[in-house]
Amino acid sequence: MAILVTEKTRVVVQGITGSQGAFHTGLMKEYMDNFVVAGVTPGKGGQDLDGTPVYNSVAEAVKEQQVNTSVIFVPPPFAADAILEAVDAELDLVICITEGIPVLDMMKVKHAMKDSKTRLIGPNCPGVITPGIGKIGIMPADIHMPGKIGIISRSGTLTYEAVDQITKAGLGESTCVGIGGDPINGTQHLDVVKMFAEDPQTEGIVLIGEIGGDAEEQAALWIKENYNKPVVGFIAGLTAPPGKRMGHAGAIVGGGDRTGAEKVQYLKDCGIKMVQSPSDIGEAMKSFFS
Amino acid sequence: MLIHEYQARDLFREYGIPVTEGKVFESLEGVEEYATELGQCVVKAQVHAGGRGKGGGVKFAPTVEKAIEHATNILGMQLITHQTTAEGCKVNKIMLVPGLDIAKEYYLALTIDRATQCPFIIASTEGGMDIEEVAESTPEKIAKIKVDPSAGCWAYHGRKVADALGFEGKQARIVANIAQNLYKMFMEKDCSIVEINPLVVTEDDQIYAIDGKVNFDSNSLYRQKDIVELRDPLEEEPLEVEASEHDLAYIKLDGNVACMVNGAGLAMATMDMIQISGGSPANFLDVGGTATPARVEQAFRILLKDPNVEGILINVFGGIVRCDLVAEGVIEAVKNIGNIEQPIVIRLSGTNSAEGKKLLAESGMTFETADSLNEAAAKIVAAVKK
Structure with missing residues (x-):
């Protein structure tokens, strides 16, 4: 589906x-x-x-x-x-x-x-792909494989990193959604999580976020209360100094937001399996299905 | 993009927001004359960093002699504040403004709230203070007034601001006007934040914006030609200026492991992994979606200009960018630059990564390669510690 x-x-x-x-x-x-x-x-x-x-x-x-x-x-x-x-x-x-x-x-x-x-x-996103059905965007097609994991991310290459591992872990992807790195974007993590929750093909979610804002926390809170399939999470930018813009306009720590470490802890407390390195996303998800 | 206080005051004036007179000096020439004209005055360092007062960059001068003394000390000083590096930043310009008898200070700002995606006017009776501290300790003293961007900022928004700050009568009308004008400036000039801190009422009931901080949305600079003119390259990190001229997203940090990555998210993750592996990132660098050999070489040159760099980590996930082209770029760059003494670890993954690795191996140069980000970060940190 x-x-x-x-x-x-x-x-x-x-x-x-x-x-x-x-x-x-x-x-x-x-x-x-x-x-x-x-x-x-x-x-x-x-x-x-x-x-x-x-x-x-x-x-x-x-x-x-x-x-x-x-x-x-x-x-x-x-x-x-x-x-x-x-x-x-x-x-x-x-x-x-x-x-x-x-x-x-x-x-x-x-x-x-x-x-x-x-x-x-979006904007400022790689697009959306449903492997085997169609690709809309700029992601490299050949790392994808039809399967059961939904992927949501603010970043392009970080998404590819996750997709590559999910494919190599033999799980494959239902749909991969790049929501974009800008502070004002059309669709948030939470919107996509809700869609995945209603999709029978999706049996687990990879949630990739960044420092700044609280969009990831909103999604995590909803997951805690409504979703009982596996979710693996990663937050980029933990070492970024406050107030510096790191290419993604959204990724600025400041003005009352949680720090990166606090964000990671919040997601953990909501039952999301957080990984320290993007290299560990595939293994972490695989552990739920073996 | 940030601008100086004196430039912010010029913009305020243009938008009908009352500011006092003032003059900018790059040397002591004319300081005595202007200080004499003002009587008591304030000497203010013009740098982008905040916290100038605490760092000794803002001084009250009751006499002309004092004004000259402060001007002499502040011009050329290394000003250290909580927003600068440990070495501080050099003060190239000062501004002299009249020393007012201030009765009360207020805070007034405008920014976009991410959650509601609307502009908010922020007003507080606790002016002149660190507003983040006020928000933390006495949040009830901060009024947040939401503006619907499709309808704009109307007179009642202004009245709400004046009310929140406790103004009445004529002064209320002036403050309401300031709030509306601030909104107009924010929208017309593509600001990301506008802050008046403090907005003051003097003993003789005059209202002035005393200090202003304005930041602009860098995505909008193409249509704000007059704002771009205000850029002061002396206030920016020289390597960041050079990088932006080549369209590279580079931010200098304090560590010793440089990194070159495609994609902002992956670049942040790479910096994180360097730290977690026991190293310290020297920079953020996103070479972007078109990592051509010329761009890779330019990026290399910028990384190597940072004297703290002891090792370089290249992390590329090939998508539309082909890894073999990135490898070619790296080999070309190393050849052209010559004598790179720092160890280089390269991790190529994705499109044509096997071809890329083959090129690196056959180049006769001493690159270390890695398959995963974890491995790459561990290798470069180990190499630097040797």
């Missing part, structure tokens, strides 16, 4: 004619044929990118190709506009890969989305 990305997903790539958009469209199509069915670049409608029709607007792509999901590769100054256009076209899911969107733009987008039916994943 899996979550978010299923057999019913029909993808439009916003920013398909840009270098990143074109490159990753190729890789997504390589992973699953007939999955990406349209592209959008305003002013370039009517073109054809290696067999994928390009439209001027998301609404047009909905009308012509019945797309229900978009993935966004447009540059930061235009990304908020692209998200709002996809929301306006009433897509089910919008995945924004773009890194470096102004915080105030994202704040406006979030408030404009309040009553919409669209779910936003």
Whole structure:
């Protein structure tokens, strides 16, 4: 069954004619044929990118190709506009890969989305993959294997690290969701945990977080009260000095947040099996299934 | 991106927030003349770090002689505060402002709350203090006023601020106005935090923003050209400035094990593992999704400029980035730079990692390789301790 990305997903790539958009469209199509069915670049409608029709607007792509999901590769100054256009076209899911969107733009987008039916994943994220069904984003496909572990993470390469181990442990993944490293993002750890909890294919969850904010704690508290399958957790940035921005805008320790060590302890107290190194994620999860 | 107090005051003035007069000096020239004009004054070091007063960078001068004495001492001093390194930071500029007779101090700030994803105005009667301490010990003395960004900041928000601070009559209207103007500035200039601490009422009932701290969202600088002009490279770590010119996310730390990683999350995890293995990370460095040979070489050059570095750990999880290209980049970089004495441990995993390892092994150079992050961290820490 899996979550978010299923057999019913029909993808439009916003920013398909840009270098990143074109490159990753190729890789997504390589992973699953007939999955990406349209592209959008305003002013370039009517073109054809290696067999994928390009439209001027998301609404047009909905009308012509019945797309229900978009993935966004447009540059930061235009990304908020692209998200709002996809929301306006009433897509089910919008995945924004773009890194470096102004915080105030994202704040406006979030408030404009309040009553919409669209779910936003990202921005500044690797995307979502349901192995064997489809890939929407920039993750390397070949480390994935269809299976039973759901993965949630704020970070790209750290997710790949976890996926690689879960695959090598023989467990495989139901769906892997990169929620992105920005302070204002569309979907939080808790939202994804709830989706995994309702998914019969998912028999365990890997939760990867960072210092700063309390999104991981909210997810952990819900897990403690509602979820009794295995959860393995990892928090990055324990040694980061306070007040320094570590590439992910979200990862700043400050202003009343728990320290990294306190965050780890909180997750432990909620029954999550915490690992000290990302290298130990696979073994930790495997121990629940042997 | 941070700016100086004097620059923040200029912005306040532009937005109709009352500030006192003041002048900035990079040498003693003109100090005597201006101090004479002001009568009693305050000499303030202009550095980005907070805690200047406690570090001796802010001094009251009742006379012109005292003003010159303080200016002489503060200009060029190494100012050490809780926000600087142990060596402190050099004071290149000072500002002279009038010494006011202050009746009461307040705190007023604006930032975005992550949980509600809304701007909040924060107001307190406990101005001039460390606001985090106030929040800890007397949270009831801090008012938090939420603003819905789609509707904006209205007059009643301003009235709530004035109420919370206990202002009445004309002064209440002035403070309400300041709060609204602060919001306008925050949104128009893409700020991440704006802080007035203290906002003061003088003995003769005048209201002024005395000290300001403003930080800007670095993602928005492309559309804030006038703000970028305010950047002071002297206040930033030189290696961080150089790295940002090459689009590398680099932050200098105090340790001796340098690291080069792709991805911010994995970079943080790598720093953590260096620490857990008994070492100390010298930096954070994310080479990003396009780790081309040229970028790898540039990253190497920056890492090696830090004199504390005794070993280098490279940790790359190949995804779209191919490990063989990263290996080529490393070999090229070591060849071009020459004479790297520090031990280098490389961990390549993911796309084309076998090809990458083969290239490293055949290069004739002395790299150590590792399969996992745990192993890599242990190896580099052991190599540094030798």
